[in-house]
Amino acid sequence: TLSSPFFLPFTSTGAFQYLQTRTEGTLRSLSRALQFLSIEFLWTLVAEILRFCTGEEMAGSVDMVGGGGRSEKVKVAATCLLLAAVGISLWGLYFGDGEAKQWRGMLRRKKKKAIRVYMDGCFDMMHYGHCNALRQARALGDELVVGVVSDAEIIANKGPPVTPHHERMVMVKAVKWVDEVIADAPYAITEEFMKKLFEEHSIDYIIHGDDPCVLPDGTDAYALAKKAGRYKQIKRTEGVSTTDIVGGTGSGTRVSHFLPTSRRIVQFSNGKGPGPHARIVYIDGAFDLFHAGHVEILRIARGLGDFLLVGIHNDQTVSAKRGTHRPIMNLHERSLSVLACRYVDEVIIGAPWEISKDMITTFNISSVVHGTVAENNDFEKEESNPYAVPISMGIFKVLDSPLDITTTTIIKRIVSNNEAYQKRNEKKSQSERRYYEDKTHVSGD
Numbered sequence: 001t002l003s004s005p006f007f008l009p010f011t012s013t014g015a016f017q018y019l020q021t022r023t024e025g026t027l028r029s030l031s032r033a034l035q036f037l038s039i040e041f042l043w044t045l046v047a048e049i050l051r052f053c054t055g056e057e058m059a060g061s062v063d064m065v066g067g068g069g070r071s072e073k074v075k076v077a078a079t080c081l082l083l084a085a086v087g088i089s090l091w092g093l094y095f096g097d098g099e100a101k102q103w104r105g106m107l108r109r110k111k112k113k114a115i116r117v118y119m120d121g122c123f124d125m126m127h128y129g130h131c132n133a134l135r136q137a138r139a140l141g142d143e144l145v146v147g148v149v150s151d152a153e154i155i156a157n158k159g160p161p162v163t164p165h166h167e168r169m170v171m172v173k174a175v176k177w178v179d180e181v182i183a184d185a186p187y188a189i190t191e192e193f194m195k196k197l198f199e200e201h202s203i204d205y206i207i208h209g210d211d212p213c214v215l216p217d218g219t220d221a222y223a224l225a226k227k228a229g230r231y232k233q234i235k236r237t238e239g240v241s242t243t244d245i246v247g248g249t250g251s252g253t254r255v256s257h258f259l260p261t262s263r264r265i266v267q268f269s270n271g272k273g274p275g276p277h278a279r280i281v282y283i284d285g286a287f288d289l290f291h292a293g294h295v296e297i298l299r300i301a302r303g304l305g306d307f308l309l310v311g312i313h314n315d316q317t318v319s320a321k322r323g324t325h326r327p328i329m330n331l332h333e334r335s336l337s338v339l340a341c342r343y344v345d346e347v348i349i350g351a352p353w354e355i356s357k358d359m360i361t362t363f364n365i366s367s368v369v370h371g372t373v374a375e376n377n378d379f380e381k382e383e384s385n386p387y388a389v390p391i392s393m394g395i396f397k398v399l400d401s402p403l404d405i406t407t408t409t410i411i412k413r414i415v416s417n418n419e420a421y422q423k424r425n426e427k428k429s430q431s432e433r434r435y436y437e438d439k440t441h442v443s444g445d
Contacts, residue, residue: 114141114142114143115140115141115142115143115204115205116141116142116143116144116145116201116202116203116204117137117138117140117141117143117144117145117203117204117205117206117207117232118144118145118146118147118197118201118203118205118206118207119133119134119137119144119145119146119147119206119207119208120146120147120148120149120182120185120189121133121146121147121148121149122148122149122154122158122161122168122187122242123148123149123168123171123172124154124161124162124163124168124242125162125163125242125245125246125289125291125410126163126168126171126172126290126291126337127240127242127245127290127329127333127337128237128240128268128333128336128337128340129236129237129239129240129241130175131175131177131268131336131337131340132237132264132267132268132336133209133234133236133237134146134172134175134177134178135177135267135268135340136207136234136235137177137207137234138177138178138179140205140207140232140234141204141205143179143180144177144178144179144180145179145180145181145182145197145201145203146172146175146178146180146181146182147181147182147185147186148165148168148169148172148181148182148183148184148185149184149185149186149187150165150183150184150185150186151164151165153184153185153186153187154187156187156216157187157188157215157216158187159420160417160420162242162246162410162413162414162417163291163292163410163413165183165184167291167292167403167405169181169183170292170295170296170403171291171292171295174295174298174299174341174342174343175340175341175342176340176341176342177340180201182201187215187221188215188221189206189221189222189224189225190224191224194206194224194225194228194230198230203230204230205230205231205232206222206225206230206231206232207231207232207233207234208221208222208231208233208234209233209234209235209236210233210234210235210236211236238257238258238259239256239257239258239259240256240257240258240333244257245289245328245329246414248328249289249328249410249411249414254328256329256330256333258330258332258333260332264336265332265335265336265339268336268339268340269339269346270339270345270346272345273346274306274307274345274346274364275306275307278305278306278307278364279304279305279306279307279366279367280305280306280307280308280309280363280364280365280366280367281301281302281304281305281307281308281309281365281366281367281368281369282309282310282311282355282360282363282365282367282368282369283297283298283301283308283309283310283311283368283369283370283371284310284311284312284313284348284351284355285310285311285312285313285374285375286312286313286318286321286322286326286327286334286375286407287310287312287334287337287338288318288322288326288327288328288329288334288407289328289329289407289410289411290329290334290337290338290341291405291407291409291410292403292405293373293401293402293403293404293405293406293409294338294341295341295343296401296402296403297371297373297399297401297402298310298338298341298343298344299343299402300371300399300400300401300402301343301369301399302343302344302345304367304369304397305366305367307345307346308343308344308345308346309345309346309347309348309363309365310338310344310346310347310348311347311348311351311352311355312331312334312335312338312347312348312349312350312351313350313351313353314331314350314351315327315330315331317353321353321375321376322375326407328407328411331349331350332349335347335349348363353386354384354386354388354389355368355386355387355389355390356389357389357393360389360390360393360395365390365395366395367390367395367396367397368387368390368395368396368397369396369397369398369399370387370396370397370398370399371398371399371400371401372398372399372400372401373401373403373404373405373406374401374406375406375407375408
């Protein structure tokens with residue numbers, strides 16, 4: 001399992017701790033301010049300003065330069081000076097010198113324009129390679145805008161997609177590094193669309209991987225962005241592609257080329273654990289060929305608590321329960337796909353099939369949930385019900401699944417349209433072979 005650092009949500013307890021800290025900070029600021037601010041001097045200044053306003057020493061001068069009009073102007077100026085002095089004093093009382101500098105720095109940062117970057121893609125059968133590309137793109141700016149290519153554009157340039165546009169939109173919106181999504185984006189960056197990105201969406205840079213994106217006419221899809229000097233490149237994630245997944249799923253012979261590293265897991269992890277009073281919701285499954293149905297049930301589950309813990313079954317367990325050709329994606333690949341989802345806080349890599357009392361206690365689980373649309377909805381008929389313990393504890397709940405999609409649904413789509421996908425994959429495989437033949441090292445992660 002992944003280690004879990006601590007996380008403090010914004011609860012009533014957290015709010016109390018914040019106010020307590022803020023009060024102590026204010027008292028410290030007051031003490032520091034009094035070291036620099038002479039109260040006697042402030043009162044002397046106020047007295048002098050008031051005496052000046054009443055004209056006790058300036059009456060003659062006032063008469064010489066125009067009488068009452070001059071007197072009123074002097075009073076207004078003196079009043080402004082007094083208010084400024086009091087305001088500066090209050091500033092010093094409330095903010096310490098360090099806090100004042102921090103506040104000024106924050107204002108300067110707010111004035112600085114956020115760097116907005118754009119990345120587009122088909123995101124068909126979205127996998128951890130897509131997610132890693134979006135993570136790298138987000139690191140090149142402050143806000144990531146993602147364009148999801150339309151079904152029509154994919155058909156014209158590559159062939160039919162396995163997942164329709166609305167499902168691909170669900171998937172991209174759920175990636176935690178994505179800030180905005182543009183629907184029905186064009187496959188190639190045209191002059192018109194590039195102008196729209198720059199002017200309407202305030203995009204600073206257009207991002208793509210180091211693998212070539214060639215149009216049917218042989219031209220570079222990002223040629224215009226490169227010419228404009230607004231193009232940046234990221235490193236392609238090795239060992240996975242939609243072509244590889246679709247081909248392997250159709251034949252049932254996929255072999256993973258993914259090389260898992262601890263660094264990649266850390267990059268995908270939130271780095272935050274649950275707070276001491278957090279309501280922890282647990283859901284488990286294979287999450288093979290991570291799809292929109294998975295995303296939507298995770299969204300519902302996350303809404304039931306403060307922290308969503310997802311258990312991912314190992315390859316041996318999935319094979320025993322689903323058949324020898326499953327899972328399509330191995331344990332590490334499935335774990336990264338789930339970790340990239342914005343609704344997930346933590347995963348258990350290789351979670352047990354049966355949920356024990358010890359596991360519930362160890363992770364302080366408040367509720368265990370399961371969707372109505374799933375591959376194993378006959379669990380109650382099994383000799384050893386994997387949810388027997390949470391059911392007996394009264395913490396088990398079945399959730400209505402928003403989408404009627406399972407991993408089997410995706411596999412059937414591929415098999416039923418296998419001929420069209422084979423033609424698409426042949427064309428794509430050629431370009432991928434050329435990429436690997438000409439491949440050079442690209443720094444980045």
